[in-house]
Amino acid sequence: MGIEATTVRAVAARAECTTGLIMHRFGSRSEMLVHARQTLFERTAARADSADSAGGITAAECLAAVVCTA
Structure with missing residues (x-):
């Protein structure tokens, strides 16, 4: 399991498209995996920025909010 088991075929099946499209x-x-990793990093950073700008929460609460959504 894990990232090693991720195949183009499995991603296409999950996305309900063809392997050719992928x-x-x-x-x-x-x-494909590099793109997925970059997207994850960008979305995590956006969540961190959003949680940080929410105000009224501690740094630990901000970190917990980001980690729980990653």
Whole structure:
């Protein structure tokens, strides 16, 4: 299990599209995984910024909010 078991076929099935569409967009499994990692980092950073700007919470509460949604 885990990232090693992630296949283009499994991603296509989950996205309800063809493997050809995935390969057209990303070119390779490796590029698909890099994109997924970058998206995760960007979304986590956005959540951290949002939680930080909420005000009225401690740094620990902010961290917990971000970690729980990642």
